[in-house]
Amino acid sequence: MPASANRRLVILAEGKFSYHNGKTAMGVIRFGRDTVLAVIDSTQAGGNVKTWLGEKPRFDIPIVASLDEALALEPRANALLIGIAPTGGRLPESWREVILAGIAAGLDIQSGLHTFLGDDPEFAAAAATAGVKIVDYRRPPERHETAVGRRHAPGKRVILTVGTDCAIGKMSVALELRRAAVDAGRSTAFVATGQTGMMIEGSGVAVDRVISDFVQGTVEEIVAEGERRGDWVLVEGQGSLDHPAYSCVTLGLIHGSTPHAMVLVHKPGLTAHDFDHLPERSFPLAPLGDFIRLHEQVASLVAPSRVVAVALNTSLIADEAEARRVIAAIGAETGLPCADPVRFGGDGLWRDIETAVDALPWVTPA
Amino acid sequence: MPASANRRLVILAEGKFSYHNGKTAMGVIRFGRDTVLAVIDSTQAGGNVKTWLGEKPRFDIPIVASLDEALALEPRANALLIGIAPTGGRLPESWREVILAGIAAGLDIQSGLHTFLGDDPEFAAAAATAGVKIVDYRRPPERHETAVGRRHAPGKRVILTVGTDCAIGKMSVALELRRAAVDAGRSTAFVATGQTGMMIEGSGVAVDRVISDFVQGTVEEIVAEGERRGDWVLVEGQGSLDHPAYSCVTLGLIHGSTPHAMVLVHKPGLTAHDFDHLPERSFPLAPLGDFIRLHEQVASLVAPSRVVAVALNTSLIADEAEARRVIAAIGAETGLPCADPVRFGGDGLWRDIETAVDALPWVTPA
Numbered sequence: 001m002p003a004s005a006n007r008r009l010v011i012l013a014e015g016k017f018s019y020h021n022g023k024t025a026m027g028v029i030r031f032g033r034d035t036v037l038a039v040i041d042s043t044q045a046g047g048n049v050k051t052w053l054g055e056k057p058r059f060d061i062p063i064v065a066s067l068d069e070a071l072a073l074e075p076r077a078n079a080l081l082i083g084i085a086p087t088g089g090r091l092p093e094s095w096r097e098v099i100l101a102g103i104a105a106g107l108d109i110q111s112g113l114h115t116f117l118g119d120d121p122e123f124a125a126a127a128a129t130a131g132v133k134i135v136d137y138r139r140p141p142e143r144h145e146t147a148v149g150r151r152h153a154p155g156k157r158v159i160l161t162v163g164t165d166c167a168i169g170k171m172s173v174a175l176e177l178r179r180a181a182v183d184a185g186r187s188t189a190f191v192a193t194g195q196t197g198m199m200i201e202g203s204g205v206a207v208d209r210v211i212s213d214f215v216q217g218t219v220e221e222i223v224a225e226g227e228r229r230g231d232w233v234l235v236e237g238q239g240s241l242d243h244p245a246y247s248c249v250t251l252g253l254i255h256g257s258t259p260h261a262m263v264l265v266h267k268p269g270l271t272a273h274d275f276d277h278l279p280e281r282s283f284p285l286a287p288l289g290d291f292i293r294l295h296e297q298v299a300s301l302v303a304p305s306r307v308v309a310v311a312l313n314t315s316l317i318a319d320e321a322e323a324r325r326v327i328a329a330i331g332a333e334t335g336l337p338c339a340d341p342v343r344f345g346g347d348g349l350w351r352d353i354e355t356a357v358d359a360l361p362w363v364t365p366a
Numbered sequence: 367m368p369a370s371a372n373r374r375l376v377i378l379a380e381g382k383f384s385y386h387n388g389k390t391a392m393g394v395i396r397f398g399r400d401t402v403l404a405v406i407d408s409t410q411a412g413g414n415v416k417t418w419l420g421e422k423p424r425f426d427i428p429i430v431a432s433l434d435e436a437l438a439l440e441p442r443a444n445a446l447l448i449g450i451a452p453t454g455g456r457l458p459e460s461w462r463e464v465i466l467a468g469i470a471a472g473l474d475i476q477s478g479l480h481t482f483l484g485d486d487p488e489f490a491a492a493a494a495t496a497g498v499k500i501v502d503y504r505r506p507p508e509r510h511e512t513a514v515g516r517r518h519a520p521g522k523r524v525i526l527t528v529g530t531d532c533a534i535g536k537m538s539v540a541l542e543l544r545r546a547a548v549d550a551g552r553s554t555a556f557v558a559t560g561q562t563g564m565m566i567e568g569s570g571v572a573v574d575r576v577i578s579d580f581v582q583g584t585v586e587e588i589v590a591e592g593e594r595r596g597d598w599v600l601v602e603g604q605g606s607l608d609h610p611a612y613s614c615v616t617l618g619l620i621h622g623s624t625p626h627a628m629v630l631v632h633k634p635g636l637t638a639h640d641f642d643h644l645p646e647r648s649f650p651l652a653p654l655g656d657f658i659r660l661h662e663q664v665a666s667l668v669a670p671s672r673v674v675a676v677a678l679n680t681s682l683i684a685d686e687a688e689a690r691r692v693i694a695a696i697g698a699e700t701g702l703p704c705a706d707p708v709r710f711g712g713d714g715l716w717r718d719i720e721t722a723v724d725a726l727p728w729v730t731p732a
Contacts, residue, residue: 114510114579144480147611149649208579213480215578215614242667245513247621248581252614283515286667294667297660301608301652 007034010070013083017041019052024112025083027196031175037077038070039063067098071105081110103127109134112195137195138206147216147256155366156227157357160259161237162295164285166246168267169313170237171197176341178234180350189230191222197236207238208249219256242286243273258303261357262295268326269316308356309337309349373400376436379449383407385418390478391449393562397541403443404436405429433464437471447476469493475500478561503561504572513582521732522593523723526625527603528661530651532612534633535679536603537563542707544600546716555596557588563602573604574615585622608652609639624669627723628661634692635682674722675703675715
């Protein structure tokens with residue numbers, strides 16, 4: 001699923017474009033390599049993405065009311081990306097019409113939904129007629145293999161982002177650290193393990209869609225592939241080790257990628273898991289220091305690993321000085337390099353991570 | 367998939383009927399409720415299952431050379447159970463012939479293979495013609511739901527078997543403890559989580575075949591169903607928390623079933639994981655005491671749990687007195703009730719487990 005150099009995207013985010021709900025849309029705009037021409041959300045038509053993401057030219061993207069408006073823009077779009085997940089998992093009828101109109105207008109369809117659009121007879125027939133592609137990023141690979149206990153190649157350093165909850169920025173941190181590593185002249189690879197990461201990177205596997213018996217074997221394989229692309233391999237984490245619903249995916253990533261080091265992502269101010277389908281059930285987050293040690297113990301059951309840094313998502317702390325105070329406090333509490341790489345840049349944190357990883361006795365020279 | 371009262375099975379185990387390789391065949395014979403008329407293994411024709419399992423009347427099962435011989439027995443068989451997994455996952459041509467002959471003879475086909483026999487056009491057409499059923503136990507449920515953080519019903523006690531490796535007896539221990547609990551007059555339910563357990567029990571889900579995102583939600587659901595069947599719910603564990611290939615499934619079971627208590631299954635003498643597809647890679651087992659504490663820590667990230675007993679598989683220790691010495695030593699080392707319930711009976715261990723579980727502060731009265 002290579003990202004083609006000339007994808008010009010319209011992102012469908014009807015009624016949902018926001019920082020929290022638009023995880024896929026925001027991720028693709030912020031970190032992707034494709035041109036984004038417009039976001040469709042009639043409830044916010046006339047707005048602009050730069051209101052959320054700041055004044056960079058690539059964030060100057062209009063929010064429009066309809067696909068027709070998006071198609072009137074120059075250069076013309078060539079792909080429609082589904083930027084949100086429908087509540088309850090079923091495609092609303094109104095989206096179906098937009099997707100069919102996009103296909104008829106010659107747009108490829110890019111989707112990360114659990115329901116595969118390419119398997120829908122109406123969409124498949126329309127795409128065949130129009131000569132466009134439907135890409136379902138969550139479709140699992142045909143390869144069904146259990147892990148073989150692969151060792152990393154000499155000279156490679158594999159770093160996995162882990163977290164204290166889902167949806168707090170493990171992908172964003174991995175991507176920001178990759179950017180910092182590239183800027184520092186390092187040979188790097190980002191290994192996408194979720195649909196948004198795949199849309200950004202053009203490769204990877206949506207690990208949460210893989211049959212559980214093959215999760216570790218699949219992760220082992222995409223990390224091996226990452227090692228062929230770069231020396232510093234940044235693996236996108238999923239879920240959290242203490243999540244009532246998703247910890248199985250998280251551990252599959254830890255034991256499948258056997259990272260030399262982990263970066264723990266945490267969102268200060270968040271005290272309980274985001275269990276939005278059952279808000280009355282509170283599952284408190286694990287305490288930070290204990291959780292760091294537990295990650296190291298659990299990872300080391302298969303291969304030694306250390307948490308070498310804490311990456312904070314300080315988006316709940318509006319005041320910048322206060323955010324910096326919290327970062328310093330958590331750095332002191334954990335004794336680890338600590339920063340908010342997405343808000344304040346990841347260059348310093350990356351230097352600290354490099355130094356720490358290179359000192360690990362289980363990293364082998366090239 | 368209810369076990370019908372009058373299944374009369376022939377088990378296909380060609381070239382593989384043994385204690386270690388015939389995990390499915392042995393499990394169904396030892397613990398199942400169906401009548402087993404014969405085992406097909408031409409390499410051991412003339413033998414008898416009681417050589418392995420002892421002198422009980424229900425273990426007096428002939429090993430025959432062919433399906434024809436099995437079909438000549440009275441009462442006549444009505445189902446053929448595939449008791450082994452083909453190397454490499456592909457069905458050998460010789461098995462295909464036997465399965466087709468079984469279908470033509472009016473036998474239902476029972477399979478726990480990853481490859482679904484019911485999806486094979488030749489088998490499906492033959493079954494339709496003969497009016498027989500093909501049951502693929504590993505076929506995952508249609509229900510695709512993530513965990514909702516369900517609490518156990520008042521008065522229920524959920525006990526999960528965990529282990530220091532895969533294939534060391536977590537299912538057998540759970541079934542032996544269920545038998546002891548039933549004999550002690552308790553209302554019990556066994557929750558099968560693998561294909562052999564399902565063949566024995568007639569219900570359950572092969573959790574290793576479930577999409578990883580839904581493992582915890584699926585386990586949560588089958589435990590809820592178990593609570594409707596009994597007060598003491600014995601959940602079959604899978605893999606081990608330190609297994610390079612299967613730990614993801616193991617943690618999904620721990621966090622999906624949120625057991626009040628765990629029973630750790632261990633095989634003295636085994637020092638490294640059974641990694642038979644890559645024997646040169648050695649993954650040592652975790653030390654017992656540390657591993658018990660780690661299970662409690664990891665489980666308690668979602669709901670409090672305690673390891674209340676150690677169930678040993680002493681099959682590597684031929685001498686009975688020596689086996690009993692090892693049991694006593696590991697009991698002393700761990701400070702926990704310890705027994706080999708499959709070899710020496712599980713009644714005493716069950717009494718100790720009952721006492722320990724009833725004393726746990728997080729078990730709620732009915």
